[in-house]
Amino acid sequence: MISEEQVNHIADLAKLKVEENEMKKYQQQLTDILTEIDKILNVEIQTTEIMISPSFNQNVYSEDNPENHISKEEAFKNAKRVKGDYIIVPKVIE
Amino acid sequence: MRYLDLDIKTINEKLKAKEIKPIDLVNEAFERIEKTNLNCFITLNKENAIKKALDLENKEVDNLLFGLPIAIKDNILTKNLKTTAASHILDDFIPIYDATVIKKINEKNMIIIGKTNMDEFAMGSTGETSYFKNTLNPWNKEVIPGGSSSGSASCVAARITPFSLGTDTGGSIRQPASFCGLVGLKPTYGRVSRYGVIAFASSLDQVGPITRNVYENALLLNAISGYDKNDLTSSKEVVPDFTALIGKNIKDLKIAVPNYYMSEVIDSEIRQNVSKIITLLKENGCTVDYIDIDYLEYAIPLYQVIALGEASSNLARYDGVRYGLKIDNYQNIDDLYKNTRTEGFGSEVKRRIMIGSYILSGENAQNYYYKALKVRKAMTDSFKDVLEKYDLIIGPTNTDVAYKLGTKQDDALKSFYDDLLTIPVNMAGLPALSLPIGFKNNLPIGMHIIGNYFEEDKIYQLASFIEKKLNLNTEPKEVE
Numbered sequence: 001m002i003s004e005e006q007v008n009h010i011a012d013l014a015k016l017k018v019e020e021n022e023m024k025k026y027q028q029q030l031t032d033i034l035t036e037i038d039k040i041l042n043v044e045i046q047t048t049e050i051m052i053s054p055s056f057n058q059n060v061y062s063e064d065n066p067e068n069h070i071s072k073e074e075a076f077k078n079a080k081r082v083k084g085d086y087i088i089v090p091k092v093i094e
Numbered sequence: 095m096r097y098l099d100l101d102i103k104t105i106n107e108k109l110k111a112k113e114i115k116p117i118d119l120v121n122e123a124f125e126r127i128e129k130t131n132l133n134c135f136i137t138l139n140k141e142n143a144i145k146k147a148l149d150l151e152n153k154e155v156d157n158l159l160f161g162l163p164i165a166i167k168d169n170i171l172t173k174n175l176k177t178t179a180a181s182h183i184l185d186d187f188i189p190i191y192d193a194t195v196i197k198k199i200n201e202k203n204m205i206i207i208g209k210t211n212m213d214e215f216a217m218g219s220t221g222e223t224s225y226f227k228n229t230l231n232p233w234n235k236e237v238i239p240g241g242s243s244s245g246s247a248s249c250v251a252a253r254i255t256p257f258s259l260g261t262d263t264g265g266s267i268r269q270p271a272s273f274c275g276l277v278g279l280k281p282t283y284g285r286v287s288r289y290g291v292i293a294f295a296s297s298l299d300q301v302g303p304i305t306r307n308v309y310e311n312a313l314l315l316n317a318i319s320g321y322d323k324n325d326l327t328s329s330k331e332v333v334p335d336f337t338a339l340i341g342k343n344i345k346d347l348k349i350a351v352p353n354y355y356m357s358e359v360i361d362s363e364i365r366q367n368v369s370k371i372i373t374l375l376k377e378n379g380c381t382v383d384y385i386d387i388d389y390l391e392y393a394i395p396l397y398q399v400i401a402l403g404e405a406s407s408n409l410a411r412y413d414g415v416r417y418g419l420k421i422d423n424y425q426n427i428d429d430l431y432k433n434t435r436t437e438g439f440g441s442e443v444k445r446r447i448m449i450g451s452y453i454l455s456g457e458n459a460q461n462y463y464y465k466a467l468k469v470r471k472a473m474t475d476s477f478k479d480v481l482e483k484y485d486l487i488i489g490p491t492n493t494d495v496a497y498k499l500g501t502k503q504d505d506a507l508k509s510f511y512d513d514l515l516t517i518p519v520n521m522a523g524l525p526a527l528s529l530p531i532g533f534k535n536n537l538p539i540g541m542h543i544i545g546n547y548f549e550e551d552k553i554y555q556l557a558s559f560i561e562k563k564l565n566l567n568t569e570p571k572e573v574e
Contacts, residue, residue, distance in 0.1 A: 004107055010449075010451065010452045011448060012450045013448070013451035013452060013455050014301075014406060014435075014444070014447045014448045014450070014451040014452075015410070015413075015428075015431045015432050015435050015445070016432060016435050016444055016448065017433070017436045018431050020572070025504075026445075026448075028506075029445055029504075030448065030449065030506075032505075032506045032507055033398060033445070033506055033507065034121075034447050034449070034452075034505060036394060036395050036398060036510075037395045037398050037399060037449070037453065037462065038370035038395075039392060039394075039395045040392060040395040040396060040399055040462060040465055040466050040469060041461065041462070041465060043389065043392055043420075043465070044468050045269060045280070045469060046472075047467075047471055047472050047475075048468070049468070049471045050179035050464065050467035050468050050470075050471055051206070051467055051470045051474055052297065052467060053296075053297040053327060054283040054284070054297065054474070054522060054523020054524075055283060055284050055285065055297075055326075055327040055329075056329065056547075057284070057326065057327060057328075057329065058324040061325070064210050070190060070191070072113055074190040076209050077188065077190055077192070078186075078187055078188060078190075078416070078417030078418070079415070079416050080414075080420040081415060081420075087415060087416060089415055089427060089430070090425075090426050090427045090429075090430055091427075092424070092426075092427050
């Protein structure tokens with residue numbers, strides 16, 4: 001079973017918090033999934049090739065033509081705190 | 095009698111003859127929603143649907159889909175119509191543009207009735223991870239409708255709308271179609287644009303049609319397919335008329351059955367039903383051989399690495415800043431992210447993005463992700479080898495029929511194992527369809543037909559033959 005520290009570390013990577021009362025549940029469930037995932041490590045495989053996507057497309061480029069895009073008003077429509085041309089967030093520098 | 099119970103060609107003739115109007119169909123759909131109580135929808139589009147139906151009265155009936163009601167899974171963006179992906183984190187989100195598939199639906203003058211319930215961010219196989227209510231299965235309100243496209247399946251099964259769109263990342267169209275007695279197709283990766291579809295795992299996601307029968311499925315695929323410059327993975331492959339091979343002779347089709355798909359992991363009654371179809375196909379001139387496809391037994395861990403890795407990246411955008419839920423209690427930016435995400439995501443989604451973030455972090459990326467990409471390549475090559483010799487691959491869609499709501503809810507692996515037979519198809523990017531072929535305990539059994547890249551027409555050819563031969567009544571008894 002993975003430890004409480006590991007659960008907190010994993011939650012931190014995903015920008016989530018795990019409450020005390022959920023800790024046991026997450027320890028168990030994450031352990032179950034990670035145990036299942038470990039099976040992939042034991043697969044014997046010859047190929048060195050990989051497949052990232054089933055798309056047959058290669059090097060898709062767009063023409064360098066100006067087009068109409070979404071306006072600022074529209075883009076801000078779903079933001080909760082906006083001032084003029086900016087979205088307000090907490091201070092990110094010390 | 096309801097007009098919506100008629101087949102599409104008959105409805106179309108009546109619309110052309112002005113015997114009925116689109117508004118009659120829209121009214122029927124909304125009456126049926128009220129009568130059935132299946133929690134199929136998160137948001138109804140009633141006002142706009144009525145307006146559109148009335149506008150269409152002055153237009154020429156120029157295609158078979160004209161004026162017909164359709165339901166759209168709530169992870170497909172609809173301009174000015176709330177789109178939540180069944181998540182608290184998006185429960186007030188109003189899209190500012192239409193997904194490409196919605197534009198195409200609108201070009202055909204179909205009428206959007208509402209946005210369907212689903213598993214949160216399409217993560218789940220029961221409909222139960224929705225932030226909203228559980229979707230119910232019209233065959234039996236105590237069993238799951240399947241997921242993640244739970245509402246899209248339930249609504250067509252209950253004959254609310256003849257058409258719906260779902261999305262399929264690991265089986266999310268085919269599994270609920272199977273559990274609700276419907277035809278559901280996941281197209282070839284790239285066949286249908288993903289532009290404007292809320293991303294779960296970008297290398298696996300595809301939009302596809304869920305319908306009452308094979309012909310109507312092909313019709314809807316005709317409407318939504320094609321290249322889109324806004325989706326860099328969309329294909330320029332020619333879009334044929336997908337109905338063209340329907341009804342054509344199936345003699346001489348070469349069909350493969352993976353041994354794994356008929357092994358003991360599948361319920362015996364399901365296997366018996368599939369075996370009957372195999373006999374039927376042989377009697378009608380098909381060659382059917384049992385074959386092996388490599389690495390199928392690793393589908394679940396393979397999916398967990400690839401789908402959850404991609405999901406963790408895709409869902410990083412929900413940060414409480416630009417759109418979606420924002421929690422007001424925070425000390426700094428990290429707090430804002432964490433509090434918003436912790437409050438906004440449900441437990442299935444949290445589990446999945448935690449695993450995804452972990453397996454992509456540091457050395458794990460090399461160990462897990464890179465290894466999984468190799469297994470994916472090898473499994474896909476094995477599918478390709480089989481499809482060089484055979485036209486189609488068949489088997490069951492699921493290991494069993496729908497099970498009771500609330501079963502194994504604490505089991506973190508359950509929703510993955512439900513997709514055991516459907517996941518490999520997404521990994522390879524192949525097209526596949528689920529078709530009802532019988533019943534167990536009065537619940538529908540689905541058969542899986544997998545085709546070669548861009549050969550959806552051949553899938554429909556075989557599916558339509560089986561559908562016609564079986565001639566099953568796939569309409570659930572009155573659900574009111």
